[in-house]
Every structure is written in structure tokens, then in C-alpha cells.
Amino acid sequence: xxxxxxxxxxxxxxxxxxxxxxxxxxxxxxxxxxxxxxxxxxxxxxxxxxxxxxxxxxxxxxxxxxxxxxxxxxxxxxxxxxxxxxxxxxxxxxxxxxxxxxxxxxxxxxxxxxxxxxxxxxxxxxxxxxxxxxxxxxxxxxxxxxxxxxxxxxxxxxxxxxxxxxxxxxxxxxxxxxxxxxx
Numbered sequence: 536x537x538x539x540x541x542x543x544x545x546x547x548x549x550x551x552x553x554x555x556x557x558x559x560x561x562x563x564x565x566x567x568x569x570x571x572x573x574x575x576x577x578x579x580x581x582x583x584x585x586x587x588x589x590x591x592x593x594x595x596x597x598x599x600x601x602x603x604x605x606x607x608x609x610x611x612x613x614x615x616x617x618x619x620x621x622x623x624x625x626x627x628x629x630x631x632x633x634x635x636x637x638x639x640x641x642x643x644x645x646x647x648x649x650x651x652x653x654x655x656x657x658x659x660x661x662x663x664x665x666x667x668x669x670x671x672x673x674x675x676x677x678x679x680x681x682x683x684x685x686x687x688x689x690x691x692x693x694x695x696x697x698x699x700x701x702x703x704x705x706x707x708x709x710x711x712x713x714x715x716x717x718x
Contacts, residue, residue: 606710609677621686625698633660636695657699664696665711673711681711 637656640663641648651659665673670685670692679700685692 603710605675606677609680612680621694621697622701625694625701628695628698630656633657633695633698636660636693657703660693660696660699662712664693665713673713674717676711678711 633656637660648659651662654662661678664670664678664682670690671681671688673681676684678696682692682697682700
């Protein structure tokens, strides 16, 4: 506890007050101040026009997004490439090989996949590939091109993914699921 002060004020516990004079008093505004304030404000407020109502549904059919078109072009270019040794091996894989691969992947996983229960085996394999970051980013690139890039970089992507991609070459499976969610 600090020592007590002695002296200074007339009473030992009295505190001195600061005075700045009568001009700094806070009071209600006077009639003159309100009149000056009223003169500064505009007398008329211009009317704001109502915003134009736009139709909710477009009259013409929706066009694919720019990223969708880019991914389709990449996938078409990747399919037109000559078949490599990996393509031939992937086309030889059977449904049982894909099931064996997926069963092994599920055993390595500690938690069950809750949101993939309604999906077929091919889509589960492709979504697992989409979410595997060790093969590079999946946004803005076709799945087949992403697999081939990862293979060129010696990242050893699963041949089963290539088998699924080469079996069903439709527009639904060429774009990553995360790419669809984010665009």
C-alpha cells in the first residue's frame, strides 16, 4: 500500500478540481444554434426512383461457365493424346480390381465416409483422388489431365483412377467435385 500524502489540500482527503472557466460548460443547444443548423440543411429531398425489377429466371437456357468450358477443352485434349503404356494397363483393369483397391483404401482410413454412402464406386474413387493433395491442385484442371501431370512428375497416382476416367469419358466425370463446389 502506498504511503499517505500529507499537505497540499485543506482537508486531507479532499481532491482538487480542475476548472477551465465558464466557456467550456456543456449545456443544451440554444435557439440560435438550432436556427443556424436548420439553415444549413437542404430544404427538399430529391425523390429516389424505384429500382427496376429484373426477372428471376432467365428466358434463354443457361450457358456453361467459363471454367467448365476450359475443363472440357483440357479433357478433350487429354483424351486425344496417344495411348500410353499406363492407358493400356488401366483399360485391362476389371471391376474386381477397382473394388479391391477401394477396400484397401477404406482399411487405411480410420473414420467412415459418411457423405459418400449414396455414390457408386467410380465416383468414390474419383472424389478420393480429387481430395488427395499430393497429386497437385484439382481446381481448374480436368481429372485426366491432372492424373497425367501427376504421373509425369513421378507422384505415382493410382492406376485405378485412370481406369475409371478412361472407361467412362463423359462430361460429368472430367471435372473435380471441389471445382464444381467452388465455381
